Amino acid sequence: MGLPVDDAHNPPRPPASTAPAGGRAWSNRPPGSPPVVTVPSPPAGSADSHRSTEGDIRAVLRIPQFRRLWLALTLSSLGDWMGLLATTALASSLQAGFSEKAYAIGSVLIVRLLPALIFGPFAGVVADRLDRRLTMVVADVLRFGLFASIPLVGTLAWLLIASLLIECVSLFWNPAKDASVPNLVPVQRLATANTLSLITTYGSAPLGAAIFSLLATLSRALGSSVSFFKTSPLDLALYFNAGTFLVSAVVIFGLRGIGRANRLDAEANPGLWSSITEGLRFVGRDRMVRGLVVGILGGFAGAGCVVALGRLYVQILGGGDSAYGVLFGAVFVGLATGMALGPRVLGDYSRSRLFGLSVTAAGVTMLLVAVVPNLVLACVLVVFVGAFAGIAWVTGYTLLQAGVSDELRGRTFALVQSLVRVDLLLVLAVAPGLVGLIGSHHLDLWGHLRVRTDGVTIVLLSGGLLAVAVGLFAYRQMDERKGVAVLPELWNALLGRRAAPERPRHAGLFIALEGGEGSGKSTQVERLRSWLASSGREVVVTREPGGTALGVKLRELLLDPAARLHPRTEALLYAADRAEHVSRVIEPALARGAIVVSDRFIDSSIAYQGAGRQLGADDIAMLSRWATRSLLPDVTILLDIPARTGLARVRARASGNGSRHERPTDRDRGGVPGRDDSSPFSRHDAVPSRQAAGKAAGKDRDGPTPGVDVSGASTPGASTPGAEAPGATAPGVDRIEAEELSFHERVRDGFRQLAERTPDRYVVLDADRSPDTVHNQIRNVVTGYLRRGEDDGPGAPRPQATSDSASKEPSAAVPVRPPPPERPAPPDRPTHTRASPDSATISPAPGPADSVSPADPAGPVGSADHADPSDLARGTERSEPPASGTRTGTEATDPTDDPETAWVPDNLPTASGRSSR
Ligand SMILES: Nc1ncnc2c1ncn2[C@@H]1O[C@H](COP(=O)(O)OP(=O)(O)OP(=O)(O)O)[C@@H](O)[C@H]1O
Ligand SMILES: Cc1cn([C@H]2C[C@H](O)[C@@H](COP(=O)(O)O)O2)c(=O)[nH]c1=O
Secondary structure: OOOOOOOOOOOOOOOHHHOOOOOOOOOOOOOOOOOOOOOOOOOOOOHHHHOOHHHHHHHHHOOHHHHHHHHHHHHHHHHHHHHHHHHHHHHHHOOOOHHHHHHHHHHHHHHHHHHHHHHHHHHHHHHHHOEHHHHHHHHHHHHHHHHHHHHHHOOHHHHHHHHHHHHHHHHHHHHHHHHHHHHHOOHHHHHHHHHHHHHHHHHHHHHHHHHHHHHHHHHHHHHOOOHHHHHOOOHHHHHHHHHHHHHHHHHHHOOOOOOEOOOOOOOOOOOHHHHHHHHHHHHHHOHHHHHHHHHHHHHHHHHHHHHHHHHHHHHHOOOOHHHHHHHHHHHHHHHHHHHHHHHHHOOOOOHHHHHHHHHHHHHHHHHHHHHOOOHHHHHHHHHHHHHHHHHHHHHHHHHHHHHOOHHHHHHHHHHHHHHHHHHHHHHHHHHHHHHHHHOOOEEEEOOOEEEEOOHHHHHHHHHHHHHHHHHHHHHHHHOOOOOOOHHHHHHHHHOOOOOOOOEEEEOOEEEEEEEOOOOOHHHHHHHHHHHHHHHOOOEEEEEOOOOOHHHHHHHHHHHOOOOOOOHHHHHHHHHHHHHHHHHHHHHHHHHHOOEEEEEOOHHHHHHHHHHHOOOOHHHHHHHHHHHHOOEOOOEEEEEEOOHHHHHHHHHHHHOOOOOOOOOOOOOOOOOOOOOOOOOHHHHOOOOHHHHHHOOOOOOOOOOOOOOOOOOOOOOOOOOOOOOOOOOOOOOOOOOOOOOOHHHHHHHHHHHHHHHHHOHHHEEEEEOOOOHHHHHHHHHHHHHHHHHHHHHOOOOOOEEEOEOOOOOOOOOOOOOOOOOOOOOOOOOOOOOOOOOOOOOOOOOOOOOHHHOOOOOOOOOOOOOHHHOOHHHHHHOOOOOOOOOOOOOOOOOOOOOOOOOOOOOOOOOOEOOOOOEOO
């Protein structure tokens, strides 16, 4: 058996005749196409789908034939690890000089790797042509004989030849075993069977090391009285090892369930060369895989140094064979611990970061191992090296599985395995050679301080440095959370808190408009869009539900008054719409640096489903967070209005007396024609939502609702002339609008509570004012955010505000970290900001001269929309920063100001990120 190589990702193929219906499809693969293995999940609702891994393992071990095979695997693995220890130790003991010992150990390791490198790709094909049971039995008997011959012959030359032959024989044993598993285990238990094989292969290492140490100690103790043990204390370990293969042969001989393969396929394993070329292109292209491969190779190089130099290292620290066994075992105890505990302890910590960090940590620990003067301490440190390596291995493996598409996964793994072998071979060849070249030295400093400068120390130090370098490289390649501090996040993960899932930076700005029914969101979104259009930046206007092609259908369903949806179904459908919306429209736009304006977002769900439907704000927030991968707007503008007033507007609109802003078109939104962002807006200049809902007549006309005072003097809650009683179903009123007044009041409270709890990203505006007044206030808010963006530099990436799932606050309104904008300039000081290709040249709301005319409330008479873009482009004057505290809330210090249009929201975050409140 060779150096254990993980084979779980290369599950063996069953004979065609035994492939279960609906199971894995092996046949009809076109020549040259990558093998795609589909292991179906257990049927829904079956007991299997609910069982724990532990339960699965017990279930698979209850299959007698598999239990036998597993026993044989355990024995073979045990023998293999012990064989590695015993042969390297014996090779060392057969040489006299320091350098000669190093060369001998290196040679043993090279001969154990070489056959896999040369014959590995063919061994699977050969094993498929022979009777598998016989193949394994013969291989085990041969290994028994070869191992037993090593102490009998007792020369280094034979040790090397025997090791080479053992390795060649093992190459046939492994695929025969792998190919047999599906014949013994039902298809739904295959994954567990493979996991168990993996655990056994690696888990037997510490046991092998322990037995090796025990036998070495026993031999030494017996050496004084029994001459056999005096000459070679390692012989006992080698005979024991040979015995494990003999027992394995007997166990397998009794396994009648496996035999000759029913099906032959010459393409069972891609050749080494084609593995390399096929995967190479992909690995070279993909940043994450590139980082992973480099990290894995670096990790193996470091581990290779420890394996290659372990015996000499122990000797330098004054230890013998027993200590070597302990040290070797320590690596694997660490590996197993890291593999088992790492993913549990670090739970949701970013895998891509964890990989690079653990390789780096293994490297740093290796540096300590290299210089530590004490053997016990060295063993403890080596456990940590192993643990970090184990975490890196499991994490890297999972990342490769999850991050590489099915069709490329096999080739990628094949490439990784081939490269790992080449890597190990090089390290094992070079490291002892280097040690030999450097020799054994030390420096005496100040007469009493002895510094080791021998080859082992220098090479271990170099290995550690290499691991640190590749760990950092992998980290940089793979980090998707640039700008997010590493240590606090790691600390949170260690404390069992889920780290704040901060998102990658982007260069865009995400603005959400929220509010109850009829609060004027659509009206204001449209005005904001046309104002922002002058900025020269891409502006993407979108909405929820219905921001994507799928979303339009969901919207139709969600708003259909005839639909009877359970509240939870409703919540899930809104979340589904949002997931699609975020991934297809918002994220790509933000990544391009666009300004995204969304009519409703996550907080609508928290207010409507959480508060309105009383499903609980926390649960709904969690659901949305999952759907959006924690994306939150940089700023949420809440248009606050009494429910009754908003509903009156809606009903007036529905009855044909109100107006509804048309949904913006692709061109209007500044979208890029031809860009398929899956938004229905970008494809059709249509008004999909209301029409799709098929019932909201009157919702798509411009202008405020007649009968509702839009002068800014309206009394909240008073403007309901002619409104139907809330809750009544009226034509043109959708399913949610038709809810009772109490529902909409809960929604309003829900929004207000959210704004109170998360002032950093909220601005609350009184929506019961004229459209122009509200628009000017929105402009003030947005100007602050845009200026902030300019200060960061044009197109500078913005740290993405995200929800903090680490928060244990009971509130659904989780703390966020938006970029705090500057307080906008007072509107009496019109500001021109410098035009730049990426940043907005936007003026804040105009002063009184630009005030809206109540006679034409819908039209932007001299309003913000009239901010002349050419003027702005010419302007170079920067606004004076407002004197702090000159204006808060609705208070105006300049008597010429219109107190409404000059309004600066009370809770606008300041540059420090705190609300001024
Ligand atoms: N400030 C305002 N004062 C009076 N009427 C307004 C005001 N803003 C908008 N309206 C009118 O109220 C109605 C609803 O406005 P709009 O469609 O913009 O609200 P909305 O919040 O998007 O509604 P919904 O919740 O249905 O999406 C429209 O007829 C619109 O013309
Ligand atoms: C996003 C979202 C929306 N809703 C409700 C709120 C409204 O009644 C409709 C959307 O229609 P609009 O008039 O175009 O705003 O859906 C909700 O209940 N939950 C949500 O998450």
